[in-house]
Amino acid sequence: MSLRKGVAALAAKLLAGSAEVPERDYLPELPAVDWVRAAAGGLDRSVSPTQFAVGLMAVAREGGPAARAAAVDALGSAEARWWLAVDAALRDQWWSAPRWSRLLATDLTGGEVELLHLVVAGCHHDGRIREAAVAHLADHRHPAALAVLALRTVDWVAQVRQRAREAIEDSWSPSRGSMTQLAEMAFALRGRNEGAWLAERVEAALRDLPLDGLEPLLTARDRRTRRAAYRAATTGGLLSVHRLTTAAMKDDDLPIRTMCAQAAVAATSDPAQVRTLLASRTALVRAEALQAVTAVGELAAAESALSDRHPLVRAIAQAALRRSGADPALSYRLLCGGSEPPVPGAVAGLGETGDAADARLVRPWLAHPRSRGRVEAVRALRRLGVTRSAELLPLLRDESGAVTRQVVVALRHDLGALAPGMLEGLLSLSNAPHVRFAGYRLLTAGNAWQRLITNLRLIDDPDDRLRGNVRSDLTAWLNRQAATTYHGPSRKQAADLDELIEHARPVLDDDKVRLLRFHAGLPHQTVQ
Structure with a gap:
């Protein structure tokens, strides 16, 4: 039975049963058109999904053409997370409109039904009404209709779910410009039962799209959609090295930055094209770029990266120098042995590559002007195996919680040397919360x-x-x-x-x- 041919049979089921007239509906007053437009798209954060669902039903039932059109158009551009919340809210609100539910069932037996009515019917608590609405929505190309069809592909009623999937497979095409919205909905629904179906089909479609078809998804507001688009584009080799390095530097999503950095390194044999990534704010991106440039013998980049704030980048720089026959510890000793405070990464690096004798170069930086420097000094002494309780105890009252946490880690291995009275003094209410917590951790560690x-x-x-x-x-x-x-x-x-x-x-x-x-x-x- 086709989708359209099945509507009459579905509606007959809806109308069968009690002939009693349902009680009256309990719908609110009509909201203003501007409220509908802002709330429907999820732009007005002061309006909850439940408040919007109540207003939407009033607009669908009694609103004028302008209000109904504004609601449909705004819903067509709403975010997936808003759709999921509104879907749940509408199911609850339909219980307050029993009379309209029966009238809507009658409408679904006939010919054309207004799109907004179909949208709210597609979120009805009665699976038969949802199924009938899906059959009608299959003929619409509006983004709001597509959103409801996507929601129903994970419906808990198998018949509704199957009709929605048939509707999407029969009528939807990636070339129609609706891929971005469908992808956003698919990835938002993926974690639900039966949610893998739509996400897998969207991912398969993305792999077959040319670059111009992927462009809208590469700039989508939803991070999961952008990730899938970049994954398809990098796997297919569709992006230039310049485009990849730009995304690796500027995209606000960490997985995308890392993915594009890896793809850029793999796509070129010229390290100059990825050298700009050495300045990235993302450690994984810097690591990919450093690996590429040091692989061709650019030791200057390795020297510069020895003091990087991230241990992965430092490890790559250290390995590059060792391959060349140099000892990175010598460089760290020069960086830490001066009168000026070294950057925290240099202190950390000396702890990673030095020996116990280097503790003399680290100890002065327990008083580093930057809290990160003091953290790395404590950590370096612990790595070198030369921590002394007496020199660490004053740092239990450091103004930085990060410092006190490192000191606690170091002192927990020497609890016998700590006076309980001194530790109990740290619990005083006059101390900062992180100082009190440091004392608590040490007192309860033994x-x-x-x-x-x-x-x-x-x-x-x-x-x-x-x-x-x-x-x-x-x-x-x-x-x-x-x-x-x-x-x-x-x-x-x-x-x-x-x-x-x-x-x-x-x-x-x-x-x-x-x-x-x-x-x-x-x-x-x-x-x-």
């Missing part, structure tokens, strides 16, 4: 009972992040580590735990209180 005491002391801390970590850690200890903690607390620790557990009773449930007392070897206390 002895199980010290960990438990610290958590219980902070169980009602005013800092949301710290309090959340405390309660999660308590639960994790009870669930995973408590049963394997074979040594008991000291007498002082047991006394502290007895008091702290009771203090925490209003926060903890009775089961947790009972388990904590059991594992700590404390007698059970009955709540009066």
Whole structure:
């Protein structure tokens, strides 16, 4: 049975059953045309999908020609994520229009039905109405009709899904200029059940398109659509090296920048054509370009990249110098041995390539004026295996959270040298949140009972992040580590735990209180 021939049979099913007249519809007042135009395209962020769905049904039912045309045209250019939200909202709103639902079913048995009516019917909660609407929408070429057909290709009702797929296969052609919208819808729907069908067909169609057919997709607003278009264009070798390097430098999507950089390097044997990529803000792009230029012996580029902020780029530069017989550590020693602060990448590089004797060149930069420099100095000393607790302890109060995190990582391997009193001082409410969190991490990294005491002391801390970590850690200890903690607390620790557990009773449930007392070897206390 063809799509059109099946409409009458579908409508007969819709009209069969109770002859009772449905109750009245509950639709709002008509919105203004400007509101419809802005809301339909998702441009007015203050309008939710539910608010728009209510207004759209009022326009479709009672609106004038200008309002209906504005709604359809704006929906034709709406983003896929907006369509998905509106589709769900319309299904809910149709329950408030039982009388119109029956009238619409009658209309679908006849000849022409207005496009806006078909659009809202295609998002009805009744699968039979959706199926009938799909049959009519197959004859329309408007982008709004195509969007609804795309939505219905993943419909949970098999009959609706199959009719929508037949409609797209029979009537849609990539050459009609609708590929961009269909691709955006397809990739937005891919994660849903049955969503792979449309996405796979769109990707297959993209692979067969010439460059002029891909052009609109290469500049699409949707990143997934642009990625698919660039993937098809690079696989087919359709883009010039200049076009590829431009996209690698300027596109706002990381996968596209990386893909185009790789394609540009593969498409030319002249490193000069990709040298501009060495200045990219993306590490993967810089890495591709550096690999290409150093492969032909351009060691100057490798020397310049030794201090790159990303370890991958530094590793490529270091490898290039080693292939030439040079030792990159010598270059890093020169960079770090002066009186002027080196860039953070140079400090990091010395930690990657030097030896323990180079710690003397790194230690001064624990006071680097840039927080990234101090981070790399701590990390370099740890790599070189020459960290000293005494020189790292002052950095626990550093103004940068990134620095304190690195210091904690370094000090966790030498907890025995840290005075508990000093660490407890870091928990003072007068300290910055990242300083307090550094103290918390160190206090809970060693002895199980010290960990438990610290958590219980902070169980009602005013800092949301710290309090959340405390309660999660308590639960994790009870669930995973408590049963394997074979040594008991000291007498002082047991006394502290007895008091702290009771203090925490209003926060903890009775089961947790009972388990904590059991594992700590404390007698059970009955709540009066």
